[in-house]
Each structure stands twice: as C-alpha cells, then as structure tokens.
Amino acid sequence: MTVYLNGQYLPTDEARISILDRGFIFGDGVYEVWRLIEGKLFEHERHDRRLRRGLKTIEIAVPDKELDALPAVADRLMRDNDLLQGEGTFYLEITRGAAPRTHAYPPPTTKPTIFAMASTFVVPHPIRASGAKAITQSDVRWLRCDVKTIQLLPNCMAKQKAQAAGALEAIFVRNGIVTEGTHTTVLGVKNGELRTHPLGPMILPSVTREIILEIAREQGVPVREIAFNTQELFALDELFVAGTTTDVTPIVDVDGKRIGSGKPGPISKALYAGLQSRLYAGTAVAQR
Numbered sequence: 075m076t077v078y079l080n081g082q083y084l085p086t087d088e089a090r091i092s093i094l095d096r097g098f099i100f101g102d103g104v105y106e107v108w109r110l111i112e113g114k115l116f117e118h119e120r121h122d123r124r125l126r127r128g129l130k131t132i133e134i135a136v137p138d139k140e141l142d143a144l145p146a147v148a149d150r151l152m153r154d155n156d157l158l159q160g161e162g163t164f165y166l167e168i169t170r171g172a173a174p175r176t177h178a179y180p181p182p183t184t185k186p187t188i189f190a191m192a193s194t195f196v197v198p199h200p201i202r203a204s205g206a207k208a209i210t211q212s213d214v215r216w217l218r219c220d221v222k223t224i225q226l227l228p229n230c231m232a233k234q235k236a237q238a239a240g241a242l243e244a245i246f247v248r249n250g251i252v253t254e255g256t257h258t259t260v261l262g263v264k265n266g267e268l269r270t271h272p273l274g275p276m277i278l279p280s281v282t283r284e285i286i287l288e289i290a291r292e293q294g295v296p297v298r299e300i301a302f303n304t305q306e307l308f309a310l311d312e313l314f315v316a317g318t319t320t321d322v323t324p325i326v327d328v329d330g331k332r333i334g335s336g337k338p339g340p341i342s343k344a345l346y347a348g349l350q351s352r353l354y355a356g357t358a359v360a361q362r
Contacts (some may be wrong), residue, residue: 076154078147078190083154086191095187096180097169101225103187104128107318110162110192112357113152115145120281125166128221133179134170136186144190151192159358161195163319167224195319202346205326205338206242208315210304211235213246213253213276220275229256243315245328248276251301255315258323259283262302263312263341272299282316282349289348295341312339321353322346 079089096102106125109116122141129136148164151157169187173180211232216225232244233256245260246253253271254260259280261270268290271277290297307313311334313325322345324338 075191075193076151078151078188080185080188083150089189091187091189092172094172094175095169096171096173097167097187097224099175100177101223101227102132103134103167103169103224104132104222105165105167105224106222107166108148108164109318109353110148110152110157110164110195111353112160113149113158114357115148115164116353117281117285118145120284124222124279124281125168128223129168131218131221132223134168134186135182136168136188140188147190148192151190155192157192157194161197162192163195164190164192166190169224197321201242202321202323203338205324205336207240207327208243208245208255208313208325209236209239209241209329210247210252210307211244213248215246218275219253219277220273220279222278232256241327242323243325245307245315245325247304250303252304252307253277253301254280255317258315258317258320259286261286261314261316262307262310263339264306264310266341267296267298268341268345269298269300269302271301280317282318282320285349285352286316286322286345289345289352290341293344293348295345308333310334312342314338314342314345321349 075086076083077086077089106121108121167189171184171186173184215228236244243255243258245255252260254277261268273279287297308331313333315323315325322342324342326333326336
C-alpha cells in the first residue's frame with residue numbers, strides 16, 4: 075500500500091513518524107474517514123467541514139491550502155492503490171506534530187503531522203439484510219465526544235466487549251441515557267417516529283446521521299432529536315446504527331433481548347434504500 079505522510083507518497087514500510095509525535099505520546103490529534111465510491115469522495119464537503127471544526131476546537135493550525143489539497147491526495151492514493159473502481163475508505167489523521175514531551179502545547183511553529191491512506195471496503199450485505207446484535211456499555215468517554223479525536227481507547231475497549239459477546243456493536247449509555255455506538259450513531263423508531271440523541275458534547279456530529287435525518291424528512295418520517303433511556307431502548311419498534319462504513323445496519327438484539335419484531339423494520343429498510351440511492355447515484359456500483 076502507498077500512503078501519504080507530510081507531503082510524501084511512500085510504501086507503508088517506509089513511512090515513519092517521530093517517537094515524540096504528540097499523536098503517539100498524548101493522542102493529540104483528530105481524524106476523519108470518507109467513503110470512496112468509484113474513485114470519488116462521498117460527501118467530501120461535510121467531512122471537510124467537521125475536520126476543520128475539530129482542528130479549530132483543539133487548536134491545531136493547518137494552512138488552508140493543505141486542507142484544500144486533500145481531495146488531490148485522495149485521488150493520488152486511489153490511483154496508486156488501484157481503488158478507482160468499487161468501494162473503499164480514505165482515512166486522514168492530523169496530529170499536533172513532534173515536540174519535546176510536555177503537557178502544554180508546543181510553539182505554534184511546530185509543524186502538524188498529516189497522514190492519509192486509502193483502503194478497500196467490502197460492504198457486509200448479509201448483516202444489513204438480517205440485522206445484527208449489540209450490547210450496552212457504560213459511556214466512560216471524556217466530555218467532548220463531539221470532537222473526532224484519535225483518543226479512542228474507551229471505544230476500542232467497548233468494541234472488544236461487543237466482539238467477545240458475538241455482537242456487532244456496543245451502544246454507550248451515560249447516566250441511563252443512550253448516547254451513541256463505538257463508531258456509530260444510534261437511531262430508534264417508535265410509533266413511526268425516528269428518534270436519536272440531539273447534537274451536543276455527548277455525541278459526534280456524524281455525517282451519516284445528518285444525511286439519514288435529511289432522507290427521513292424527505293420520506294415523510296417524523297424526526298425527533300431527543301435522548302431515550304435504556305428502558306425506552308428495549309421498547310423500540312426498530313433500532314439501527316449508522317456511520318460511514320455502517321450505512322444503516324438494523325440492530326435486532328441488544329444484550330440478548332429482542333428489539334421489535336427481531337427483524338429489520340420497514341423504516342430502517344426505507345432509510346437504507348434512500349442512503350444507497352445517494353451513495354451510488356450515477357455510478358457503476360448502482361448497477362451491480
């Protein structure tokens with residue numbers, strides 16, 4: 075695989091960062107993931123907007139020209155890695171750069187580290203057709219989950235718990251309230267109404283969440299951005315998680331308890347179809 079690191083395109087085994095990089099030492103950085111469809115970045119502008127907001131929030135200064143050049147970086151990586159057809163992901167990570175280890179930020183002249191890679195992605199169609207299992211986990215993350223930082227240890231630990239339980243995802247619960255998944259937005263349907271946690275510090279402003287809510291409104295599905303608790307979670311008619319590589323994945327079992335009918339519901343299916351239309355509009359993938 076060819077990757078991008080600080081202006082260079084390199085084989086993965088030749089890419090090197092300093093052991094004093096603040097991403098390595100402190101998890102001091104942000105990241106972003108785009109879906110690649112037939113050689114194109116899906117919803118680049120929305121991802122770019124969230125990336126810039128995250129950088130501004132944690133005060134990492136990256137020249138606009140370098141951020142503006144990211145689509146060209148993605149194009150080059152897709153060409154070099156034979157990803158111009160089919161599907162893939164474009165991963166970007168930006169850290170505060172390398173500097174002597176101290177908790178306070180280094181001088182503003184410290185150059186950020188910019189790393190990117192493009193990888194193949196295979197859509198797990200069978201799981202989305204049959205529905206998946208999830209578990210609940212206590213949300214012990216920090217209080218700025220709205221920033222897409224590289225500090226993901228609680229997410230990784232919860233995801234491992236899910237995997238060990240034979241589940242696809244772990245759903246975070248904070249003070250009895252469902253927040254989100256380890257890398258997904260959690261959405262539920264009750265009496266024909268779509269519900270999900272409102273935006274704020276407790277959840278990531280997911281690009282896919284934003285698109286799904288748009289599609290729901292286009293389809294005439296009532297939308298309410300309101301938090302629901304675990305008791306309400308188990309009483310939902312439908313439940314699904316959504317994300318860049320998750321699309322709309324129905325959840326039919328949580329902690330061993332059936333959700334709704336135990337099968338993907340009609341609203342989940344309709345929203346998935348609507349998202350597919352946007353993802354594959356005008357592409358060869360749509361014809362397969």
